[in-house]
Amino acid sequence: MNDWNIQSRAHACQACGGEFADKQRYHTVLSDERSDYIRLDVCEKCWAEQYAEGARDRKGFISCWQGVYEAPPAAPPDPIQRDxxxxxxxxxxxxxxxxxxxxxxxxxxxxxxxxxxxxxxxxxxxxxxxxxxxxxxxxxxxxxxxxxxxxxxxxxxxxxxxxxxxxxxxxxxxxxxxxxxxxxxxxxxxxxxxxxxxxxxxxxxxxxxxxxxx
Ligand SMILES: [Zn+2]
Structure with a gap:
């Protein structure tokens, strides 16, 4: 099991491939598949059509939540040192x-x-x-x-x-x-x-x- 894990937020829906726009709502599903944590970010439409129903009953389901996508800034301010x-x-x-x-x-x-x-x-x-x-x-x-x-x-x-x-x-x-x-x-x-x-x-x-x- 790979216990430690970092997963970036997707910039596009991982179901339909549609790019997330600034301020667009998305849904994240965290699950555990074949000994790895899998993060899935999907748009509201795909969520409603494919995931909302029974999401919690899917094998390996851990959690899900909703977020608001923010387009990344053109250049990150203060890229060095702060963190x-x-x-x-x-x-x-x-x-x-x-x-x-x-x-x-x-x-x-x-x-x-x-x-x-x-x-x-x-x-x-x-x-x-x-x-x-x-x-x-x-x-x-x-x-x-x-x-x-x-x-x-x-x-x-x-x-x-x-x-x-x-x-x-x-x-x-x-x-x-x-x-x-x-x-x-x-x-x-x-x-x-x-x-x-x-x-x-x-x-x-x-x-x-x-x-x-x-
Ligand atoms: Zn989608």
């Missing part, structure tokens, strides 16, 4: 390496507190909680399992996160000659993000982020 914690989270999820499972979760909690991610849904799989986060600007979905952190693991995970935010993700040892070079000086914006909320994981391991109301 250091988010870009790190994206890299960690892409790596899909269990050693970063706890760090990914802590990053997601941090981002949620800064309102850069919001909990869209949570569900249980194989006895574990899985959170579905939505990035409120791009509407990308991040699927992140709850690592069930114990209190005595928090310090270690928090320093791992702080280290990653300050120094970035080191390339693997066999990545070539560059890998052995000293780490570049931390970028200015990393400082602010390096403050891992001490209570974030603590509270979350008990209660977890509050699910968005549907």
């Amino acid at each position: 250091t914690a988010e870009s790190l989270l994206r890299k960690l999820i892409e790596l899909n390496d269990p050693q970063y499972a706890a760090a990914s979760y802590i990053l997601a909690v941090m981002l949620e507190r800064k309102r850069q991610l919001r909990v869209k849904e949570q569900f249980k799989r194989d006895g574990r909680r899985v959170f579905v986060y939505e990035q409120p600007k791009t509407f990308d979905l991040f699927t992140i399992p709850d690592p069930d952190l114990q209190l005595d693991q928090l310090d270690e995970v928090q320093s791992q996160v702080a280290h990653l935010l300050e120094h970035g993700l080191n390339p693997p040892a066999d990545a070539g000659p560059d890998a052995t070079e000293p780490v570049a000086a931390p970028e200015p914006a990393a400082e602010e993000d390096a403050e891992v909320p001490a209570s974030a994981a603590e509270e979350s391991s008990e209660a977890g982020p509050i699910p968005a109301s549907r």
Whole structure:
């Protein structure tokens, strides 16, 4: 099972192929098919004709919701740096390496507190909680399992996160000659993000982020 997962919002209906216009309503269906999370964005017409009825009874159904499409800006404002914690989270999820499972979760909690991610849904799989986060600007979905952190693991995970935010993700040892070079000086914006909320994981391991109301 690929537990960690990012899925971008589609720019066109995935049923009829019609491009979404600015401010157009669309429906998202999240399901679980052959051990992968599948996101499907469809226009209102396709939703009404093909999905609305029995959507919840479809095999692997997890959740569905409605959104309003916003055409992406021509050039993203401030493309560098603003979301250091988010870009790190994206890299960690892409790596899909269990050693970063706890760090990914802590990053997601941090981002949620800064309102850069919001909990869209949570569900249980194989006895574990899985959170579905939505990035409120791009509407990308991040699927992140709850690592069930114990209190005595928090310090270690928090320093791992702080280290990653300050120094970035080191390339693997066999990545070539560059890998052995000293780490570049931390970028200015990393400082602010390096403050891992001490209570974030603590509270979350008990209660977890509050699910968005549907
Ligand atoms: Zn359609």
